[in-house]
Amino acid sequence: MGELKRLDLEYNQLTSDKMRLNVGPQHPSTHGVLRLEVVVDGEIVTEVIPHLGYLHRSFEKYCEQMTYVQVIPYIDRMDYISAMNNEWVYVMGMEKLMGLKVSDKVEYIRVILAELNRIANHQIAVATFGLDAGAFTPFLYYFRDREHIIWVFEKLSGARLLYNYFRVGGLAADIYDGFKEDCLNIVKRVRKTNEELMDLLILNGIFIKRTANVGILPPDVAISYACSGPVLRGSGIKYDLRKDEPYSIYDRFDFDIPVGDGEVGVPGDCWNRNIVRVREMEQSCRIIEQALEQMDMEGDVKELVPRRVKPPAGEVYMRAENPKGDLGLYIVSDGTDKPERIKARGTSFVNLSVIPEISKGYMFADLILILGSIDIVLGEVDR
Amino acid sequence: MLTNEIFEKLKSEFGENILECNDQQPVDHFIVVKSEKLFEICHTLRDDDDFLFDYLMSLSGMDLNENLGVVYHLYSMKLKHKLVLKVMVPKTDPKTPSVERIWRTADWHEREAYDLMGIEFTGHHNLIRILCPYDWEGHPLRKDYQTPESYHGMKTSS
Numbered sequence: 457m458g459e460l461k462r463l464d465l466e467y468n469q470l471t472s473d474k475m476r477l478n479v480g481p482q483h484p485s486t487h488g489v490l491r492l493e494v495v496v497d498g499e500i501v502t503e504v505i506p507h508l509g510y511l512h513r514s515f516e517k518y519c520e521q522m523t524y525v526q527v528i529p530y531i532d533r534m535d536y537i538s539a540m541n542n543e544w545v546y547v548m549g550m551e552k553l554m555g556l557k558v559s560d561k562v563e564y565i566r567v568i569l570a571e572l573n574r575i576a577n578h579q580i581a582v583a584t585f586g587l588d589a590g591a592f593t594p595f596l597y598y599f600r601d602r603e604h605i606i607w608v609f610e611k612l613s614g615a616r617l618l619y620n621y622f623r624v625g626g627l628a629a630d631i632y633d634g635f636k637e638d639c640l641n642i643v644k645r646v647r648k649t650n651e652e653l654m655d656l657l658i659l660n661g662i663f664i665k666r667t668a669n670v671g672i673l674p675p676d677v678a679i680s681y682a683c684s685g686p687v688l689r690g691s692g693i694k695y696d697l698r699k700d701e702p703y704s705i706y707d708r709f710d711f712d713i714p715v716g717d718g719e720v721g722v723p724g725d726c727w728n729r730n731i732v733r734v735r736e737m738e739q740s741c742r743i744i745e746q747a748l749e750q751m752d753m754e755g756d757v758k759e760l761v762p763r764r765v766k767p768p769a770g771e772v773y774m775r776a777e778n779p780k781g782d783l784g785l786y787i788v789s790d791g792t793d794k795p796e797r798i799k800a801r802g803t804s805f806v807n808l809s810v811i812p813e814i815s816k817g818y819m820f821a822d823l824i825l826i827l828g829s830i831d832i833v834l835g836e837v838d839r
Numbered sequence: 840m841l842t843n844e845i846f847e848k849l850k851s852e853f854g855e856n857i858l859e860c861n862d863q864q865p866v867d868h869f870i871v872v873k874s875e876k877l878f879e880i881c882h883t884l885r886d887d888d889d890f891l892f893d894y895l896m897s898l899s900g901m902d903l904n905e906n907l908g909v910v911y912h913l914y915s916m917k918l919k920h921k922l923v924l925k926v927m928v929p930k931t932d933p934k935t936p937s938v939e940r941i942w943r944t945a946d947w948h949e950r951e952a953y954d955l956m957g958i959e960f961t962g963h964h965n966l967i968r969i970l971c972p973y974d975w976e977g978h979p980l981r982k983d984y985q986t987p988e989s990y991h992g993m994k995t996s997s
Binding site for chain 1: 864865866867893894895896897899900901902910912916919923942943944946947955968969970971972979980
């Protein structure tokens with residue numbers, strides 16, 4: 457037998473070519489039809505170029521051809537995970553333009569529905585984020601609970617996902633008997649599951665190792681990119697429109713704004729963005745409980761709904777705290793019954809634009825987690 | 840700060856580049872400025888201690904029949920005040936300075952306004968289409984836009 461040949465390699469002189477990879481548009485971990493062009497050096501991401509538009513349905517162009525009432529179902533289809541919140545921003549903008557003041561009962565029902573939808577949205581966000589990290593069980597737990605919220609919406613509006621329930625000046629239908637009990641049951645369920653999930657997912661050692669210190673978004677960069685919602689609060693900035701610029705009746709409730717405090721990892725990483733959502737669910741539960749207590753069941757929810765929606769000429773920029781961040785709608789009216797222009801500032805669109813900035817230098821598998829922690833819905837990115 | 844106070848302060852600094860202040864609107868008040876000095880005005884709005892508009896909420900392209908317009912909705916995280924800024928550009932030569940280097944969120948917003956409205960933002964580092972396919976022709980949100988009959992051999996209307 458001959459002598460073994462020794463290979464002498466100068467490792468620092470080895471060069472590698474960068475590789476261009478394509479993620480999506482049809483891939484479960486891109487959370488919809490998003491295409492990412494990724495330049496990798498080995499397994500390190502050096503550049504990310506998002507390509508959008510695969511779900512572009514010309515929302516803004518269609519709005520110009522429809523009456524104000526017909527726009528509501530289209531608004532549903534933007535962020536289809538939290539359709540109630542989307543509708544609310546639109547009808548609030550229209551009410552501001554027309555100078556309508558809705559009754560207390562309508563406001564309370566709207567707050568309760570919006571907060572229920574916030575919980576449903578965060579359940580999906582945390583569940584799919586766990587799924588991205590390889591945890592499948594929490595996904596099933598959260599979807600089991602979300603079903604109960606969907607049932608309430610179904611009883612109210614007849615639809616499970618796209619409700620078309622809010623009207624300018626009121627609501628499409630009154631609440632049913634037993635609405636209160638259903639909501640209280642949901643609150644109980646959400647709290648129980650969240651407690652379980654703290655041990656199972658959030659404080660799980662493997663999950664922390666995957667998500668803490670990954671995809672750090674510094675606060676000044678977050679503001680420059682106009683991030684909002686849990687993405688901004690995860691970086692430690694206490695900014696929530698429900699407190700900073702209270703709309704509707706949010707000034708009547710007692711609740712806190714959770715921020716990423718670096719309890720694990722550093723503020724602005726994936727873990728902190730995620731924990732904000734988990735804690736927000738508890739705050740939403742508190743708001744729902746207080747609203748149910750304060751609400752007066754008497755009154756007609758359709759009393760103020762105008763027969764024809766025809767606002768005076770003018771313009772309004774309405775924004776509200778949606779589950780994913782602040783959704784802004786710029787509505788321009790020329791005095792007819794059709795909008796002159798509606799511009800939607802999609803929350804996910806703006807939040808997604810920070811991806812090329814924060815994913816440089818991390819592993820390829822972490823890119824999927826960073827994308828998951830931002831919580832996008834492609835219906836709102838592409839509109 | 841109220842819109843008319845901001846208007847007075849900008850007027851003293853930029854003179855005739857600040858055109859008008861509309862506080863008659865039923866809802867939102869706004870300031871109209873000339874597009875030539877837009878970059879400097881926005882820079883002042885972000886960095887001056889009285890303004891500190893560090894958060895660009897939204898940037899919208901508008902079709903105003905003869906002109907195209909860009910509307911900037913600004914917000915200050917520190918001082919908690921808002922401002923609506925408008926610029927008008929002629930349809931024949933729709934050019935206005937890019938504010939992408941002031942607020943980085945403007946990057947995608949400007950690409951969207953270019954894509955759908957055809958406004959050219961000078962100084963933008965990568966002004967390409969964002970929502971429509973890269974080889975799409977025309978700017979769909981213009982009022983006089985004609986939908987093409989087909990795209991790569993596919994019918995676009997039913």
